[in-house]
Amino acid sequence: MNSEKIKYLAYKELGFSPCEHKYFDELLEQIVKVRGLSDEDNPIHKSKNYENVEALIGNINNFLQKYALRAGERIDIKPPEMTEENILAFEKFSTICK
Amino acid sequence: MRKEKKTQYKNYNAVLCMGAAENAVRSRMKRLGDVITNEGVSIENIMVLGAERKLWPLKKDGDSRSFPEPILYDILARRLTQRDGKTVLPEEVKEYILNLEIKENAVEKIAEEVAADKYFSSIKWPTETDLICEVIKQNPVFDAQKIIVVNTPDFPDGKRADSARTIKYAYKENSDIFVAGAKILQISSQPFTRNQKRVAELNLPSNVEIDVIGEGIDEGKSFEARKKDVMIGMDSMARTIYASYGKIKENILSKNMIGNEYRR
Structure with a gap:
C-alpha cells in the first residue's frame, strides 16, 4: 500500500470526510510554520516512511500533542508565532471542518 | 468548528449535558432551555454527565480553567447552613477561603487542601456534577424534565474524568437509553462541537445517532x-484526536484490517 493510500485511510479513521483531507494537510503545514519547525517534522512529510495506518495516526497524534495542545507549551519548544496569513489559514480550516 | 450548529431533529431520546466551568455550563443550559421552549424540541431524558472533580475555590493566574466558580460559594453556604442550623452567606464562605493560607500550588491540590480545612469538615465539597445540577435547578424550564445524573469517578491515578470516560460511564449505567436508532443530542460550543461529537460516536453504539449543537465563534475580533x-x-483538534486514538486502534484491530488492508 502506498503512502497516499495509508494517509487517506488514516484521515478517514480520524473522522475527516474526503473533502476535509486537504485542509487537514494545510493545518499540519501551518503548525510546522508557526512553531518554526522544518518540513521534515511534519508527520505526513514525504520523507516519513510510515508503515501502516496505525503508525501514521500515532505519529499525527504525537505531533499534535506536542505542538497543538495549549497545555503543551514547554520550554524546549518554540512558542507559536502567528501572522495574519497563518491565522487566516487556521480560520479556513475551522470553517471547512465542521 | 466556527459556525453555529443547530438541531437537526425535533425529538431526542436524551441530551448529554457536560461542562467543567460555570460560564460554559450556564451558556449551554441556557441554549438547551431555548431549544426546548422556543424551538419546540422534545427531549425525553436530560442526562447530567458530570465528574467528581472538586470545584476550584480560588483564581490562579495563567490558567484559564481555574477561575473560581461563584456557584461554589452558593452551594457551600447552603451545605454549611444545613450542617450548622444557622444561615451562612456565600460571601462569608468566600471571605473565609480567601483568608486561608494555601500551601499547595496546583489547582486541583488547592481544592483538596481547602476542602480539608476544619471549617468544611463533614461537608461534601461541591463537584463538577453539583455545578451542572445546580445550574439546571436554577432554570424553571427544566422543572418538568426527567433528569438523570451520572457522576463519573476520577481515573484510578487521580486524574479527572475526561469526556470519553464520562460518556462510557453514562452508557454503562443507562444502556437502555442508547438503543438502536436512538437520537442523542449534545450541547457544546465552537470550536468544541466536533470533538464532543467524535468522542460520543466512538464511545456509544454505532447505531445511535449523535447530533451536536453549539454557538458559533464571533467574527470581527481583534488580531490577539x-x-x-x-x-x-x-x-x-489535538484533544479530539488524542481522545479518539485508543478507540481508533481498537477499531482497526476489530475490523481485522491489520494483516490485510491496513498493513503493507
Whole structure:
C-alpha cells in the first residue's frame, strides 16, 4: 500500500470526510510554520516512511500533542508565532471542518 | 468548528449535558432551555454527565480553567447552613477561603487542601456534577424534565474524568437509553462541537445517532483574540484526536484490517 493510500485511510479513521483531507494537510503545514519547525517534522512529510495506518495516526497524534495542545507549551519548544496569513489559514480550516 | 450548529431533529431520546466551568455550563443550559421552549424540541431524558472533580475555590493566574466558580460559594453556604442550623452567606464562605493560607500550588491540590480545612469538615465539597445540577435547578424550564445524573469517578491515578470516560460511564449505567436508532443530542460550543461529537460516536453504539449543537465563534475580533481562538481550536483538534486514538486502534484491530488492508 502506498503512502497516499495509508494517509487517506488514516484521515478517514480520524473522522475527516474526503473533502476535509486537504485542509487537514494545510493545518499540519501551518503548525510546522508557526512553531518554526522544518518540513521534515511534519508527520505526513514525504520523507516519513510510515508503515501502516496505525503508525501514521500515532505519529499525527504525537505531533499534535506536542505542538497543538495549549497545555503543551514547554520550554524546549518554540512558542507559536502567528501572522495574519497563518491565522487566516487556521480560520479556513475551522470553517471547512465542521 | 466556527459556525453555529443547530438541531437537526425535533425529538431526542436524551441530551448529554457536560461542562467543567460555570460560564460554559450556564451558556449551554441556557441554549438547551431555548431549544426546548422556543424551538419546540422534545427531549425525553436530560442526562447530567458530570465528574467528581472538586470545584476550584480560588483564581490562579495563567490558567484559564481555574477561575473560581461563584456557584461554589452558593452551594457551600447552603451545605454549611444545613450542617450548622444557622444561615451562612456565600460571601462569608468566600471571605473565609480567601483568608486561608494555601500551601499547595496546583489547582486541583488547592481544592483538596481547602476542602480539608476544619471549617468544611463533614461537608461534601461541591463537584463538577453539583455545578451542572445546580445550574439546571436554577432554570424553571427544566422543572418538568426527567433528569438523570451520572457522576463519573476520577481515573484510578487521580486524574479527572475526561469526556470519553464520562460518556462510557453514562452508557454503562443507562444502556437502555442508547438503543438502536436512538437520537442523542449534545450541547457544546465552537470550536468544541466536533470533538464532543467524535468522542460520543466512538464511545456509544454505532447505531445511535449523535447530533451536536453549539454557538458559533464571533467574527470581527481583534488580531490577539483571533490568535487565541486559533490556539483554542488547535487544542481542541489535538484533544479530539488524542481522545479518539485508543478507540481508533481498537477499531482497526476489530475490523481485522491489520494483516490485510491496513498493513503493507
